[in-house]
Amino acid sequence: MRYLPKSDAEREQMLAEIGAKSIDDLFRVIPEEYRLERDLDVPRQHAESEIIDYFRAAGARYPAKHTSFLGAGAYRHYRPILIDAMVQRGEFLTSYTPYQAEITQGTLQAIFEFQTMIAELTGMDVANASMYDGSTGAAEAVLMAMRVTGRHKAVVARTVHPEYREVLHTYLRYREMPTTEVGYEARTGRVDLAALEADVTEETAAVLVQSPNFFGVIEDIPAIAEIAHRRGALLIVSIAEAVSLGVVRPPVEADIVSMEAQSFGVPLCYGGPYCGVIAAKEQYLRQMPGRLVGQTVDRDGYRGFVLTLSTREQHIRREKATSNICTNQALVALMATIFLTIYGKEGMRELAEHNLAKAHYAMQTLSAQPGVKPLFQGAPFFNEYVLQTEEAPSAWAQRLRSDKIVGGIDLSRWYPELKHSTLWCVTEIMPKERIDTTAHLMAAAPVVA
Amino acid sequence: MALSEDSHCKPLGKVRPHQTQNEALVFEKSSPGKRGYKLPPLDVPAADAGEVLGAAHRAKKAGLPELSEIEIVRHFTRLSTWNYAIDLGMYPLGSCTMKYNPRVNEWVARIEGLAEAHPYRPDHLAQGQLQVIDLLQRCLTEITGMEAITLQPAAGAHGEFTGILLVRAWHESQGNARKKIIIPDSAHGTNPATAAICGYTVENLKSNAEGGIDLEALERQVDGETAALMLTNPSTIGVFESRIHRIAEILHAKGALLYMDGANMNALVGKVRPGDFGVDVMHLNLHKTFSTPHGGGGPGSGPVACKKFLEPFLPTPVMVKNEKGEMRWEYDRPQSVGRVRAFFGNTGMFIRALAYILANGPDGLRQTTEDAVLNANYIRAKLEDVFELPYKTASMHEVVFSDKRQAARGVKTGDIAKRLIDYGFHPYTVSFPLIVPGALMIEPTESESKEELDLFIEAMRSIAREVEETPEVVKTAPHSTRVSRLDEVQAARKPVLRWRP
Numbered sequence: 001m002r003y004l005p006k007s008d009a010e011r012e013q014m015l016a017e018i019g020a021k022s023i024d025d026l027f028r029v030i031p032e033e034y035r036l037e038r039d040l041d042v043p044r045q046h047a048e049s050e051i052i053d054y055f056r057a058a059g060a061r062y063p064a065k066h067t068s069f070l071g072a073g074a075y076r077h078y079r080p081i082l083i084d085a086m087v088q089r090g091e092f093l094t095s096y097t098p099y100q101a102e103i104t105q106g107t108l109q110a111i112f113e114f115q116t117m118i119a120e121l122t123g124m125d126v127a128n129a130s131m132y133d134g135s136t137g138a139a140e141a142v143l144m145a146m147r148v149t150g151r152h153k154a155v156v157a158r159t160v161h162p163e164y165r166e167v168l169h170t171y172l173r174y175r176e177m178p179t180t181e182v183g184y185e186a187r188t189g190r191v192d193l194a195a196l197e198a199d200v201t202e203e204t205a206a207v208l209v210q211s212p213n214f215f216g217v218i219e220d221i222p223a224i225a226e227i228a229h230r231r232g233a234l235l236i237v238s239i240a241e242a243v244s245l246g247v248v249r250p251p252v253e254a255d256i257v258s259m260e261a262q263s264f265g266v267p268l269c270y271g272g273p274y275c276g277v278i279a280a281k282e283q284y285l286r287q288m289p290g291r292l293v294g295q296t297v298d299r300d301g302y303r304g305f306v307l308t309l310s311t312r313e314q315h316i317r318r319e320k321a322t323s324n325i326c327t328n329q330a331l332v333a334l335m336a337t338i339f340l341t342i343y344g345k346e347g348m349r350e351l352a353e354h355n356l357a358k359a360h361y362a363m364q365t366l367s368a369q370p371g372v373k374p375l376f377q378g379a380p381f382f383n384e385y386v387l388q389t390e391e392a393p394s395a396w397a398q399r400l401r402s403d404k405i406v407g408g409i410d411l412s413r414w415y416p417e418l419k420h421s422t423l424w425c426v427t428e429i430m431p432k433e434r435i436d437t438t439a440h441l442m443a444a445a446p447v448v449a
Numbered sequence: 450m451a452l453s454e455d456s457h458c459k460p461l462g463k464v465r466p467h468q469t470q471n472e473a474l475v476f477e478k479s480s481p482g483k484r485g486y487k488l489p490p491l492d493v494p495a496a497d498a499g500e501v502l503g504a505a506h507r508a509k510k511a512g513l514p515e516l517s518e519i520e521i522v523r524h525f526t527r528l529s530t531w532n533y534a535i536d537l538g539m540y541p542l543g544s545c546t547m548k549y550n551p552r553v554n555e556w557v558a559r560i561e562g563l564a565e566a567h568p569y570r571p572d573h574l575a576q577g578q579l580q581v582i583d584l585l586q587r588c589l590t591e592i593t594g595m596e597a598i599t600l601q602p603a604a605g606a607h608g609e610f611t612g613i614l615l616v617r618a619w620h621e622s623q624g625n626a627r628k629k630i631i632i633p634d635s636a637h638g639t640n641p642a643t644a645a646i647c648g649y650t651v652e653n654l655k656s657n658a659e660g661g662i663d664l665e666a667l668e669r670q671v672d673g674e675t676a677a678l679m680l681t682n683p684s685t686i687g688v689f690e691s692r693i694h695r696i697a698e699i700l701h702a703k704g705a706l707l708y709m710d711g712a713n714m715n716a717l718v719g720k721v722r723p724g725d726f727g728v729d730v731m732h733l734n735l736h737k738t739f740s741t742p743h744g745g746g747g748p749g750s751g752p753v754a755c756k757k758f759l760e761p762f763l764p765t766p767v768m769v770k771n772e773k774g775e776m777r778w779e780y781d782r783p784q785s786v787g788r789v790r791a792f793f794g795n796t797g798m799f800i801r802a803l804a805y806i807l808a809n810g811p812d813g814l815r816q817t818t819e820d821a822v823l824n825a826n827y828i829r830a831k832l833e834d835v836f837e838l839p840y841k842t843a844s845m846h847e848v849v850f851s852d853k854r855q856a857a858r859g860v861k862t863g864d865i866a867k868r869l870i871d872y873g874f875h876p877y878t879v880s881f882p883l884i885v886p887g888a889l890m891i892e893p894t895e896s897e898s899k900e901e902l903d904l905f906i907e908a909m910r911s912i913a914r915e916v917e918e919t920p921e922v923v924k925t926a927p928h929s930t931r932v933s934r935l936d937e938v939q940a941a942r943k944p945v946l947r948w949r950p
Contacts, residue, residue: 001813003549004820005898014823014899018830023819026826027720029689029843034726040719042588045810048553054807055800059562061577062570070567073791080486082521084559087744090536091529094550097746099542100876102867102930103533107745110528113475116947120511126946130747132603135791163791170764170787174617174648218505247498249507269558270578271568271792272603273748285944291746296940304932308940314606314642315881319651324642327604327736331744341475341521342485345513353498354491360501361493380502409569432492 001045067434068406071384071425072214073134073161073240074271075263077351078429080342083265083335092334097291097327101306107330108305111293114277114337121340121348122239122257123250124279129291130329134260135164137276138208138238139171140289140323141258144278145206145234146177147287147322148255153203154179155233157191159213161240162414168208177205189217189376189386197227204233211237211251212244214414215423216359216384217376225253234284243427244382246343246352256280265339266332275332286312289323352382354428359383362426362435369443375421384425386411386418389442393422399441407438462908463538464873466929472527476948479514485521512950531931532745533875539901543847543878543890544637544685546715546737548821551808554740554801563800568792572777578796579776582768585803589733592814593711594724595754599763601794605712608732608751609643609679611764614786615730615755616677616706617647618762622784623704627676630708633662635686635882640679640710649676656884660686660840662696671703681710682723685882685890686840687825687847689716697727706730714738715894716822716846719815730755735795739802750798764789820895821846824902828891831906835913839885846894852887855916860923862887865912867934868926872908 006014011023020026027035046054068076087093091106098104098111111129118127131137142154154172156165158181165181172179180199183192191209200207207228211219221237228235237251239259251257262274278288286309294308314321343351363385367374371390386408389396393410400407408422415421426435459465499506516524533540540547558564566578586598602608613630620626630644633654641651652670657663661684671678678700683689690696697707709723709731715738717723723731735741735750743749755763765785766778778793809817822845829838829848836850852862866876866889878890893902915923927933 001809001816003551003808003813004816004895005901006820010899011820011823014827018823018826020826023823026819026822026843026845029691029845030721031691031694031726034694034721036719036721036725039811040814041591042811042814043584043807045813046807048808051553051804051807052557055557055560055563055581055804058577058580059560061580062562062566062574066574068567068570070569072569074568076565076567082518086522086525086529088555089526089529091532091534092525093555093742093744094535094540094547095532095745096540096542096545096547096743096875099879100533100866100870101935102927102933103531103870103875104745105931106528106530106532109472109474109531110525110745112946112948116474116476117511117513119947120513126944132607132748133790133792136603136607136789161791163788166765166788167790170614170789171646173614173787175646218502222504245507245511247507248502249505250511267559267564267797268567269564270566270570270575270796272790272795273750273797285946292944292946294940295945296936298932298936299934300932302932304935306935306937306940308937308944308946311941313638315638317642318638319641319645321638321642321645324606324610324639324646325604326606326637326639327743327749328747330746330748331742332748334745338521338525340513341516341524342518343513344479344483344485344515345481345510346515347484347486347488348513349507349510350488351486353495354488356498356501357491357493357496360496380505406567406570406574428488435493 069424121245122279123252125282127279130333131276133274133276135167137258139168141236149205151205157209160210188379189215208236212382216381221251246348261336264336275329355383359426365439462872475514483515540875543892548894549896550742554804558800593754594722596757597760598754600752602751604749605734605751606639612730613647628674631678675705677706679708683713683845686849687844688842735802740805741798741801750795824893847892850889860916868923870927
């Protein structure tokens with residue numbers, strides 16, 4: 001076995017030095033009736049070349065290259081080559097959680113840089129070292145707000161990613177923390193402020209919204225904050241499309257921002273691993289879940305970095321911890337840090353502007369076709385928008401597929417009230433030609449005899 | 450205190466100090482006008498962001514750094530050289546299973562058709578992804594001896610959460626959610642934290658003189674309000690609960706379930722299956738047992754395997770296969786505990802774990818386990834004359850010593866750990882499990898050759914001698930690193946969590 005660095009002779013020698021007759025001696029403690037006396041029924045040992053063949057074949061089952069308008073919480077952006085070149089350095093890849101600060105300064109400093117960049121982008125004071133993903137981050141942010149306020153209710157916008165809401169529901173299931181869902185305005189696709197106003201009470205710990213929301217619409221954060229704060233509730237803003245922060249005003253009125261950083265150079269990879277992160281106002285720091293890296297000095301006065309405020313965490317506090325989270329997404333956070341360093345101050349603006357331009361061109365071009373119109377109006381969007389078609393989505397999806405195009409995702413699975421409505425995402429990598437072709441195919445409705 | 454100039458140049462164990470470069474924070478290296486990127490020309494009309502976004506337009510750009518590509522490469526490369534890693538040497542962190550992370554895993558996870566698959570791609574276009582998920586699910590069910598599985602949880606603690614949700618949902622379906630979870634005092638901190646967030650009270654179970662489960666105490670403690678026992682097997686002192694069947698019997702007799710924390714599964718794969726010895730539900734850590742990289746603290750992946758009676762409660766969606774072999778996600782699961790995260794799990798980790806299983810096959814997986822156990826026992830045999838072994842019970846994949854003898858000279862486990870760094874090793878796990886005062890928890894894994902083990906043993910013996918002869922050298926270690934003994938109290942008292950200009 002090529003991963004095992006021992007010859008049989010060495011094994012024998014080691015057993016002799018231990019004083020064991022055979023390897024079975026070391027497993028004698030396992031009651032005989034439970035010992036597995038057969039081979040596991042798993043595939044036989046494969047050569048490296050065979051492993052590559054297997055996964056290549058699996059990857060090739062998706063026929064040829066498709067153009068995809070899918071977004072909805074997972075975004076395809078260009079990933080600079082440097083990201084994989086750097087994260088595949090064994091010193092980053094094969095190192096553990098930085099408990100021993102002296103020999104993990106590389107990871108620690110990179111996380112400190114990540115925390116700084118996230119704080120800068122979101123307009124918050126502090127950010128943590130990462131969470132599993134945007135959905136669990138949002139749920140943990142709600143729990144954090146409950147600890148901060150001592151209140152036990154949450155008001156959640158229906159325009160928050162439906163799967164994030166499902167996860168929140170699971171997290172709150174056994175905590176007697178009722179949530180109320182607030183609908184959206186039919187015209188704009190934004191949170192219904194009047195309904196929100198009615199639902200937020202003196203018992204509300206947190207108002208959770210997403211911006212850009214699940215429909216791609218940018219919410220009126222100052223107005224929502226005003227409503228939440230008037231009743232002493234915290235405002236949590238979830239951000240699923242992080243690239244938007246290059247050109248969209250950060251939610252500075254929020255108390256907590258929960259972000260999915262996948263857009264920052266993390267491959268789609270069929271849904272994970274991604275990178276959640278929680279940022280917040282400084283006064284809520286001690287109720288934050290997850291790891292935090294802080295700056296300090298060593299015994300000679302040199303600057304260095306350590307994991308800090310760990311008295312919040314499970315390995316110290318056990319059942320009284322702020323969360324049970326242990327492993328986070330350090331390597332994925334490193335991808336995001338490298339991505340943000342490559343684009344930098346100017347590049348993030350330019351990248352976001354390209355997304356904005358392409359998405360607006362696509363929205364205009366597609367909705368100029370007969371039988372296609374934008375569902376929402378009167379509120380800004382970034383790189384996602386909802387189209388309503390006269391035809392059922394399955395009809396035009398078939399035509400698009402003939403040209404290797406996957407169109408917007410049908411929203412009826414989450415919003416049964418939205419008929420023939422699909423969510424479209426257009427990022428900087430979408431060529432104009434593919435947008436034009438898609439528009440052409442959308443228009444080509446079959447003639448009804 | 451530093452060692453003399455002279456000793457800085459001498460090899461110590463397998464290392465010799467070498468040059469490392471200074472590197473400022475990325476923000477301190479930034480200067481306006483530098484670029485590390487180039488976008489292609491925009492092929493559609495530009496949008497006037499101010500006009501399109503109105504009040505939602507970002508007026509001030511975020512304070513991100515501005516650097517050129519070569520500076521970015523050097524920045525992250527220099528940072529990387531400040532890390533210790535498995536690729537550099539033995540990393541015997543007990544309970545963390547720091548084994549070799551095969552390179553082919555990284556390569557196959559980046560195959561375009563897999564890495565670029567959108568999670569909402571229609572199922573009929575995702576058969577390649579589903580094929581990987583299906584095979585991994587079948588392999589893990591076979592390895593654990595369980596009957597159903599979800600790959601959705603993002604990490605071990607997230608798997609615990611999912612597993613205890615299953616326990617709770619099942620009890621509820623039986624008419625009583627029950628009130629408490631019993632957890633041995635040797636358990637990982639995530640166990641009690643998990644029980645608490647699932648709405649259970651935690652009841653501690655004191656370990657017996659051998660460091661295992663005290664059956665009499667367990668029998669007294671388990672009652673009609675006990676939902677489950679969360680058991681790590683082998684335990685955190687590396688000992689297999691040889692009376693595991695009695696433990697399961699005691700629980701099942703009172704209608705309670707047996708949850709197994711699979712953190713130490715590296716001691717069992719191919720030799721014994723938890724499903725065969727009475728476990729009802731357990732999680733695995735793909736980043737421990739199945740070689741996916743730890744990456745400085747994640748991403749992990751924490752599949753949960755269970756017996757058939759718990760299957761209806763698994764998180765949605767669940768993958769199903771028809772008679773033609775076509776796979777799809779099934780969302781309509783009325784008894785499900787719900788989603789525990791968006792999408793389907795850390796799919797990139799599934800690819801790597803499956804590549805590891807394929808590389809090993811049944812014979813390789815068994816040999817891996819045997820070598821992991823052999824390595825731990827070899828270290829035990831070679832060090833038990835100089836370090837105190839609090840529990841004499843047979844060791845599996847890890848061995849736990851205590852610093853009792855060294856503490857008499859004023860040297861603690863944390864000091865010995867820091868001194869190991871000077872000898873070119875990552876320290877073992879310090880001061881855990883809590884049932885061993887001053888614990889040195891050593892898990893070599895199967896990935897260490899006899900040569901590397903011998904160097905480690907020699908380093909430990911040498912440090913034990915230093916404790917006798919020159920304890921100050923140990924108490925002030927490490928002496929070979931860029932920074933030493935960072936001030937954690939100051940870091941926590943006045944938190945500086947971000948750079949400011």
